[in-house]
Amino acid sequence: MDFKDVMYRRRAVNFFDPEQPVSDALLRELVETAANTPSSFNLQPWNLIVLREPESKGRLEKLAWNQSKVSEAPVVLIVLADRSGWKEGHSVVERNFQEMVRTGAMTVEQREWFLGACGSLYGASEERQQAFACKNTGFFAMSLMLSAKNLGLDTHPMDGFDVEGVRKAFQIPNNFWIPLLLAVGYFRKDKELQPPKWRKSYTDIVVSF
Amino acid sequence: MDFKDVMYRRRAVNFFDPEQPVSDALLRELVETAANTPSSFNLQPWNLIVLREPESKGRLEKLAWNQSKVSEAPVVLIVLADRSGWKEGHSVVERNFQEMVRTGAMTVEQREWFLGACGSLYGASEERQQAFACKNTGFFAMSLMLSAKNLGLDTHPMDGFDVEGVRKAFQIPNNFWIPLLLAVGYFRKDKELQPPKWRKSYTDIVVSF
Numbered sequence: 001m002d003f004k005d006v007m008y009r010r011r012a013v014n015f016f017d018p019e020q021p022v023s024d025a026l027l028r029e030l031v032e033t034a035a036n037t038p039s040s041f042n043l044q045p046w047n048l049i050v051l052r053e054p055e056s057k058g059r060l061e062k063l064a065w066n067q068s069k070v071s072e073a074p075v076v077l078i079v080l081a082d083r084s085g086w087k088e089g090h091s092v093v094e095r096n097f098q099e100m101v102r103t104g105a106m107t108v109e110q111r112e113w114f115l116g117a118c119g120s121l122y123g124a125s126e127e128r129q130q131a132f133a134c135k136n137t138g139f140f141a142m143s144l145m146l147s148a149k150n151l152g153l154d155t156h157p158m159d160g161f162d163v164e165g166v167r168k169a170f171q172i173p174n175n176f177w178i179p180l181l182l183a184v185g186y187f188r189k190d191k192e193l194q195p196p197k198w199r200k201s202y203t204d205i206v207v208s209f
Numbered sequence: 210m211d212f213k214d215v216m217y218r219r220r221a222v223n224f225f226d227p228e229q230p231v232s233d234a235l236l237r238e239l240v241e242t243a244a245n246t247p248s249s250f251n252l253q254p255w256n257l258i259v260l261r262e263p264e265s266k267g268r269l270e271k272l273a274w275n276q277s278k279v280s281e282a283p284v285v286l287i288v289l290a291d292r293s294g295w296k297e298g299h300s301v302v303e304r305n306f307q308e309m310v311r312t313g314a315m316t317v318e319q320r321e322w323f324l325g326a327c328g329s330l331y332g333a334s335e336e337r338q339q340a341f342a343c344k345n346t347g348f349f350a351m352s353l354m355l356s357a358k359n360l361g362l363d364t365h366p367m368d369g370f371d372v373e374g375v376r377k378a379f380q381i382p383n384n385f386w387i388p389l390l391l392a393v394g395y396f397r398k399d400k401e402l403q404p405p406k407w408r409k410s411y412t413d414i415v416v417s418f
Contacts (some may be wrong), residue, residue: 001214003359007245007352028411035408036216038350040218042406047416080416083342092409099407108279121368127386130339135290137387138347142246143216143336146355150212159249159330175337179344197251198308199244200301202237207289209380 045085073183081133088124254294282392290342295331
C-alpha cells in the first residue's frame, strides 16, 4: 500500500470482528516488519506478550476498564518496554556488542566505552531508564500500527488499564514498563468508523523559546 | 512510495549533503504528515524546535558529542516530549476537550471524568509522566522518520547529547524531556551506506512469563 494511504487510513478502531481471525503467519509478518524499527544503539528494548485465548483476553479486559475490544479483537498485544535493556550482561546488549565487533562497527577495545555510554545515557537515573524504554518502544509500536494497516489489519492502542494489575496478572518482571496494549484484528463492517480526530498544525508543533 | 520500501529503505544515515537544502514547504509537509500520529487521548504531547542556522546547529553540535552530522544536515530537529501535556489548563488538553464535545465524543458533564482519567493515567507519578511523554513522542518521531523517507529525505535519530546542556542552551522549560535530536536532509552520495544492522526475530520479541 502507498505510504501516505497507510498513514491516513490507519485508525484506532473501536470495534473488531470477533469472527475474523489473524493467522500466526500474518502476525509474524507484522512483527518482523515492525522489527526493522531503529533504536538507541540498536538495543531494541521492546517485547510483546501475545494473547489469543478468550480466558487470557478476558482477564486482561477486566484490568482494562472492561473495554470489550480486548475480548473482541482476535489478538491483543501487551507491549513491554525494557528499562534494563542497556545493562552489561543483558542478552541483547551483549549480542549487540558482538554484532558490532563482527561487522567492524566497533573494536573489542571499545567495550568499556560502549557500556559506559549506554549506562550514562540510558541508565543514569530512573527518569533516563523510563525515557529510553518508552521512547524506543514508542518507535516500535508506531511501526506495528502502520505495518498492520499495510497488511490490511486494524489496531487500537490502549492506555486505559491498570499497569500494576496487568503486571501481577501476567507475571511481568519489574524491569518492564507497559506503555500500551495493542488490539489487532479487522474492523467490524457493521459498525461506523468515526471521522478522524483533529491534529495539531505545523505552527502548533514548532516552538521556540 | 510503497510502505514496505519506506520501512526497509529508511536508514539512520551518518553523512548529509550540506549543499542540498530542505525547503520550508517540504519540512512543513513532513511535519504535517507525521502529525497524523495517534496519541493517548489524542493529546499529542510533542513539539519541535527547528534549527537551520550554522550558529545554532554549531552550538547544538558541541553539546552532542561533536557529531558533525549536526552541522552538516540542513535541518536538525530538537524533539520535545511534553510531560505536562495531560494537565487541566494546558492549551492542548483544553482544545482536545472542546473538540470532543463539539464532535459528540464527550459531553460537557464528562469533563471531570476526562481530567481525572488523564491525571491518574499520565500524571500520577514522575514515572507515568515520563512514560506518557516519551511513548507518544516516540510514536511521532517514528512517523517523522518514515514520512521523511517517503518524501525522499534521510534522517538520523540521535541520543548522544547532554540533555541538561541542550535544555539550558535552548531555554527549554522543565516540563519537556528531550528524547532525541533528529537530523534531516539528504544522504551524501560520495559516502558509502553501511549494511542494515541486525534485528531481533519474532521469537526474540515475543515473550511469556
